[in-house]
Amino acid sequence: DIQMTQSPSSLSASVGDRVVITCQASHDIRKNLNWYQKKPGKAPNLLIHDASNLYTGVPSRFSGGGSGTDFSFTISNLQPEDIATYYCQHSDYFPLTFGPGTKVDVK
């Protein structure tokens, strides 16, 4: 199985800040990487697919990049409603696996 790691495990930032989360895969997964946002008590939402493609309806302050084993997820202008845990997930082959999550808080 492909192991996914994320860094940091949590962060606190101010409204308007740029926030960057990294995700690393244990094997080369090309660009087969998705990002989700999960708020407490809510279903996860797909934000980014195939490493850098913004999903339909997702605000443009969210972006993703990377390929191979190293990926990044950026919130360019942090908003209060972005308080959530963010997960990466590889889609290279089965079984699909997720990163452990990064909890984002607003100062």
Added chain:
Amino acid sequence: QMQLQESGPGLVKPSETLSLTCTVSGASMKNYYWNWIRQPAGKGLEWIGHVYTSGITNYNPSLKSRVTMSVDMSKSQFSLRLNSVTAADTAMYYCARGYDRFDPWGQGTLVTVSS
């Protein structure tokens, strides 16, 4: 807009079978893959497996010996059965649509394994 809703017992005894159903509304189930994903408290998300509308399945090898998934297009539902459960199967269980990425998801249902 498609919506998914999980249902089933919130408490299952050890060694028994966990059974959950996901009801799909707002659009047809046809020609999609349907997934179960779980998250134990304080831990990460684990993909359990998926079932296609034809009934073809693909399970996570870590759970394969205990998992059965099926689909009932007439009821717009798909289901999960996980047998021989232990406390380690206590988790929030989510259903979701997709082959290699998931959207939309259900809200999740908490299943506790305890006597």
